[in-house]
Amino acid sequence: DAGITQSPRHKVTETGTPVTLRCHQTENHRYMYWYRQDPGHGLRLIHYSYGVKDTDKGEVSDGYSVSRSKTEDFLLTLESATSSQTSVYFCAISDRDTNSPLHFGNGTRLTVT
Amino acid sequence: AQKVTQAQTEISVVEKEDVTLDCVYETRDTTYYLFWYKQPPSGELVFLIRRNSFDEQNEISGRYSWNFQKSTSSFNFTITASQVVDSAVYFCALSVASNDYKLSFGAGTTVTVRA
Numbered sequence: 412d413a414g415i416t417q418s419p420r421h422k423v424t425e426t427g428t429p430v431t432l433r434c435h436q437t438e439n440h441r442y443m444y445w446y447r448q449d450p451g452h453g454l455r456l457i458h459y460s461y462g463v464k465d466t467d468k469g470e471v472s473d474g475y476s477v478s479r480s481k482t483e484d485f486l487l488t489l490e491s492a493t494s495s496q497t498s499v500y501f502c503a504i505s506d507r508d509t510n511s512p513l514h515f516g517n518g519t520r521l522t523v524t
Numbered sequence: 525a526q527k528v529t530q531a532q533t534e535i536s537v538v539e540k541e542d543v544t545l546d547c548v549y550e551t552r553d554t555t556y557y558l559f560w561y562k563q564p565p566s567g568e569l570v571f572l573i574r575r576n577s578f579d580e581q582n583e584i585s586g587r588y589s590w591n592f593q594k595s596t597s598s599f600n601f602t603i604t605a606s607q608v609v610d611s612a613v614y615f616c617a618l619s620v621a622s623n624d625y626k627l628s629f630g631a632g633t634t635v636t637v638r639a
Contacts, residue, residue: 444626453528453615453629454569469626501569503627512559513627515569 414438415516417502423522430489432519434502436482442505443485444513445469445477447498454501460485461507492523526551528618530630537606538638545601545633547616553577556620558592558599559627563613575599606637 414437424430434443441462446454446469456469458477466477474496478486489496499520503513527550537543549558560572573583575592583590587604603610613632619625 446629451631453530453631454617454627455629456626459626499567507625512571512574514571515561517568 415502415504415514417500417516417519419519420517421520423524424492425524426493427491430492430521430523432487432500432502432521434485434487434516436485436504438504438506438514439482440504440506440511441482442507443479444503444505445475445485445487446501446503446515447471447496448501448518449498457487457500489521492521494523497521497523526553526556526618526620526623526628528616528628528630530616530633532633533631534634534636536636536638539607540605543603543606543610543635543637545603545614545616545635547599547601547630549597549599549616549618551618551620553620553622556618557625559617559619560590560599560601561615561617561629563615563632564609565611569615572601603635606635608637608639611635611637 416435418433444459445457448454455471457475460466460479476488499518501518502516505513529548556577558575562570589602591600613634615632616630617627619627
């Protein structure tokens with residue numbers, strides 16, 4: 412295992428409620444990513460971080476925000492969840508300084524009713 | 525822009541058959557990396573291989589082999605003598621220098637190996 416923990420693993424929430432997903436790593440890697448996985452789309456990048464308080468948008472960032480106050484934690488927030496955000500969310504880390512590939516957490520299955 | 529196409533949505537084979545997964549990529553960059561990941565039914569994503577654009581040498585790892593051809597922009601993956609445990613979704617992915625090496629994934633190919 413690459414030392415990545417996602418929480419919660421499963422969540423059901425109602426439309427319009429805020430939701431925060433947490434990714435915690437023990438590898439001290441600088442780069443962290445949030446992806447969502449949907450049938451027919453593979454994995455699509457939501458946001459990523461290249462250091463503490465340094466974040467940037469991915470290809471499907473609308474409706475999501477992120478924060479990284481510590482190297483080990485990367486939070487993904489849905490300010491007001493919508494049914495289109497029902498998905499499986501994966502966190503990934505990489506040690507770009509050594510050109511390592513991405514290693515993924517086990518995913519969070521989010522259902523918005 | 526970068527793009528990865530996995531044209532095969534699903535493949536079903538009988539155990540011990542060989543199966544080849546196609547991956548075609550698009551990029552204008554000359555420096556890039558190609559990847560394959562496996563997602564078994566349990567849901568985790570497992571890194572299988574990374575190849576850089578300057579290394580076209582094919583690679584074999586046990587029953588897995590990869591054929592990288594820049595001339596056709598393809599990075600195909602073959603499982604030889606498939607086993608039930610190979611049943612999974614397989615993703616091809618691409619990262620390029622001009623996009624800060626962020627990973628772009630294909631839609632995935634679901635492989636089902638029947639006993």
